[in-house]
Amino acid sequence: MLLPALPEFELAFNAFARGTLLATPSGFSAIEDLAPGDLVLTREFGPQPLTWIGSLTHVPNAPVWRQELARLVRFLPDALGVDRPHSNLLLGPGARLWQSTSEGGVFVPAHRFLDGETALEISPTTPVDLFHVMTKRHATLSAAHLGVESYHPGLQLRDRMNAANLSYF
Template sequence: MRRYAVAYLTPSQEIKELARPAPAISAFEDAFAAFGRGTIFETEFGPTAVEDLLPGDKVMTQDAGLQVLKWVGRMTLIPDFTRQSPEMGKLTRVTADRFGLGKPMHDLVLGPRARMLYKSPSCQVRLGIDGASVPLRGFIDGVTIFEVTPVTPVKTFHLCFDKHHTLVANGILLESFHPGRTSDLALSIEMQQLYLSLFPQIKRVEDFGPMKYPRLSAEELDSVRAA
């Protein structure tokens, strides 16, 4: 089990918070382990670190300009927690300019569930699409992108809006939270109810809306990059 904490915007524009334990499984962890402290997003007030964002803030998206942040999720990543998948005890460091000049602008530390927008001619050739959402961990090469094991427990975060968006974080394109297809969650009815209780702003998984881009697994990314 893990303790997950959320802050969300109510219909009356109030900020409320809640925290509760839930299983340490991918369906839940995906919603809380994307961004490390110090990840910078552009907002209506200028560059802001993820840990300082609040529901109601307007955050710049790549696809739709400024959008109102509706939900912030956070959890504690514990490096020596035994009952977890190995990557959940590690952060991912992306060195400056890894994806081009200013992408990122400086070293960026992300959580194990971060996903980025990947655009490549091979996506069009192999999949018939111009881009896809892929696990950032799929680019780990041990040199310009590598795992970091924190010395002590650290906070990780995720952000959710009314719709699925592409965010600009330190100059690279990362996705806002979306659970994917309902079938991908692989949760029982009882567990799905617990899951939805962490998103008080919605009533059912379908309320997250459509995904902005299709998703690829790390293995599928390798196949596309090899094309």
């Protein structure tokens, strides 16, 4: 289904690149092979069904309304510790990683981990399919052994969108 190129959709559908491996009860599955109803493993709640999957195609050099929407981040294996991630992981501008703190933890945008060596900003030369997924409850998913946030629309989304566009969520 084609949707209008609105900022709300561009922000929502852009966390995981095609090929990202998400943890499921039966092992890792590529994000593009998952569908609503499939179970994914969450840090907080164990196995949870996907309620929504959105995707878009990131087109190199296409005009963007916010420059950070053009950023992709590649994490090399072991970039954030042993087996974290366990393989190359390409994330879109909407990806936020779980970072433990003394008070629990917070989600941090993937681009904040850029170091020029093991976490690299990528400018692809060909289109890249990006996805995001939602569970009934906001949760931390395992993408190649890194904790990554499930999509959360925020409370203000309903105030910014009309009923027709909101129905796509």
